Amino acid sequence: MSEKAVIGFIGIGVMGRSMAGHLLAAGHEVHAYTRTKEKAQSLLDQGAVWQDSPGAVAAQADVTITIVGFPRDVEAVYLGEGGILDRARSGSTVIDMTTSSPDLAVTIYQAAKAKGIASIDAPVSGGDIGAREARLSIMVGGDVDAFERIKPIFEIMGKNIVLQGGAGSGQHTKMSNQVAIASGMMAICEAMAYAKKSGLDPETVLKSIESGAAGSWSLSNLAPRILKGDYAPGFFVKHFLKDMGIAIESAERMKLELPGLALAKKLYEKLAAEGGENDGTQALFRLYEKQL
Amino acid sequence: MSEKAVIGFIGIGVMGRSMAGHLLAAGHEVHAYTRTKEKAQSLLDQGAVWQDSPGAVAAQADVTITIVGFPRDVEAVYLGEGGILDRARSGSTVIDMTTSSPDLAVTIYQAAKAKGIASIDAPVSGGDIGAREARLSIMVGGDVDAFERIKPIFEIMGKNIVLQGGAGSGQHTKMSNQVAIASGMMAICEAMAYAKKSGLDPETVLKSIESGAAGSWSLSNLAPRILKGDYAPGFFVKHFLKDMGIAIESAERMKLELPGLALAKKLYEKLAAEGGENDGTQALFRLYEKQL
Numbered sequence: 001m002s003e004k005a006v007i008g009f010i011g012i013g014v015m016g017r018s019m020a021g022h023l024l025a026a027g028h029e030v031h032a033y034t035r036t037k038e039k040a041q042s043l044l045d046q047g048a049v050w051q052d053s054p055g056a057v058a059a060q061a062d063v064t065i066t067i068v069g070f071p072r073d074v075e076a077v078y079l080g081e082g083g084i085l086d087r088a089r090s091g092s093t094v095i096d097m098t099t100s101s102p103d104l105a106v107t108i109y110q111a112a113k114a115k116g117i118a119s120i121d122a123p124v125s126g127g128d129i130g131a132r133e134a135r136l137s138i139m140v141g142g143d144v145d146a147f148e149r150i151k152p153i154f155e156i157m158g159k160n161i162v163l164q165g166g167a168g169s170g171q172h173t174k175m176s177n178q179v180a181i182a183s184g185m186m187a188i189c190e191a192m193a194y195a196k197k198s199g200l201d202p203e204t205v206l207k208s209i210e211s212g213a214a215g216s217w218s219l220s221n222l223a224p225r226i227l228k229g230d231y232a233p234g235f236f237v238k239h240f241l242k243d244m245g246i247a248i249e250s251a252e253r254m255k256l257e258l259p260g261l262a263l264a265k266k267l268y269e270k271l272a273a274e275g276g277e278n279d280g281t282q283a284l285f286r287l288y289e290k291q292l
Numbered sequence: 293m294s295e296k297a298v299i300g301f302i303g304i305g306v307m308g309r310s311m312a313g314h315l316l317a318a319g320h321e322v323h324a325y326t327r328t329k330e331k332a333q334s335l336l337d338q339g340a341v342w343q344d345s346p347g348a349v350a351a352q353a354d355v356t357i358t359i360v361g362f363p364r365d366v367e368a369v370y371l372g373e374g375g376i377l378d379r380a381r382s383g384s385t386v387i388d389m390t391t392s393s394p395d396l397a398v399t400i401y402q403a404a405k406a407k408g409i410a411s412i413d414a415p416v417s418g419g420d421i422g423a424r425e426a427r428l429s430i431m432v433g434g435d436v437d438a439f440e441r442i443k444p445i446f447e448i449m450g451k452n453i454v455l456q457g458g459a460g461s462g463q464h465t466k467m468s469n470q471v472a473i474a475s476g477m478m479a480i481c482e483a484m485a486y487a488k489k490s491g492l493d494p495e496t497v498l499k500s501i502e503s504g505a506a507g508s509w510s511l512s513n514l515a516p517r518i519l520k521g522d523y524a525p526g527f528f529v530k531h532f533l534k535d536m537g538i539a540i541e542s543a544e545r546m547k548l549e550l551p552g553l554a555l556a557k558k559l560y561e562k563l564a565a566e567g568g569e570n571d572g573t574q575a576l577f578r579l580y581e582k583q584l
Contacts (some may be wrong), residue, residue: 181478186552191472216508260478
């Protein structure tokens, strides 16, 4: 895949726009579809070709990339009638970069395989900034040969690209990531709440604790936003809730109890019920703020 | 305090031995007491002077440092009959570096002040390695002038030395630190449990997630030990339980609910009840391991 390929791109949101833009800039031919066409306009201005449906995109492409909303959206674009797997060419590759269900990734992999199509799950972390700067961490599940073939395309969009195992492994890795973030957000919110409530200056507290055993990406990057009352997303509460839902469902199916995750999800549900679903994940602090 | 001082040191455990050793090496005269005299032997060999009680140490010292076990031990050595505050000289300074109760720190500060003694609370983080390498983070509560006077002594033992506010503020800062660590430990244990249970190679998962938003000191330093089945302390479960107990008591007194901390403490109590109290804190993973 070092020669120029025809790449289909489905889902032109904040992430997809940057990612597809990098593919265009690298000289690939990009065919695009997204539910709301206006969202694709800047990409079309850069030279992407509009198609009227996911299936129409896949019919053109050597490689079809999707990054859509929920697992039900993934299911619809891949498995729906006239969808990607109905129309993608045998010998082509499909890559779902949505954070989605590991089980669904396996289902799509098997359905694709039956039609001679290689399927890869490859969710990302790094957010809108990582997408813009082509520094995403890409967690990949699928067959080794398909991964090796597709890797140059990943390298246009990300920096830390790791094949984690067979189909579904990318999604499971992303779930591990979200599980770590979930309790980690309680950790930093509770530490900041304790500091404030006890009359300390939390910014001075950060000077003492952020470089030691309590240190984390969230403490260094999100606690300062919390202390400024800046709850703008970064990463939306509603999307994090989706991810935690997938993780808990998946853990339940594996008969694995994760009490920290369960508690974090409960707290985030409370936050969403109180109107916080369009805030950034650091807004979990709102629940503690009320006690200060 | 740049001239050589007579320093009293009470509590020669793993931390105290290194810390007092640095003070000796810097040319200070050190008078020492610890409950079990043999533990002080290597320090006496380096030139420290043995005294038979905490009070006898304090009677000799310009600055008396304590780092003992539990708040009840702190209370006994400072406020007990014939203890530090009974025998320390007016104009001298006492520094408690035990992780202990913020309220007790205030009580000692006031009792000391009434006798013309300056009192500082200054718990540390960085563990045995930080103590050995004189790279402790020292979180200080007390009066500014006492802090400035005593700072050169802290600089012999630590690197990140921050005055957090008045009496008790060092302890409150340490509590914020422990609160962050508590849920943070659930975060990394649950992420690793999820990774293992889903059939991934957790070491490969770390390659994808440790440099991103899920990253933390614990994930980089303790998860690899967990994956090797290495539960040796670092930091003892029994000591962490003590700290979480102080934090929860203090939070309750302030009417602050910290559900993540409460859950972590419950899990660590379970671990201790199952015989894990002399393991390192990363042994929290044992509770999840049973499900794998």
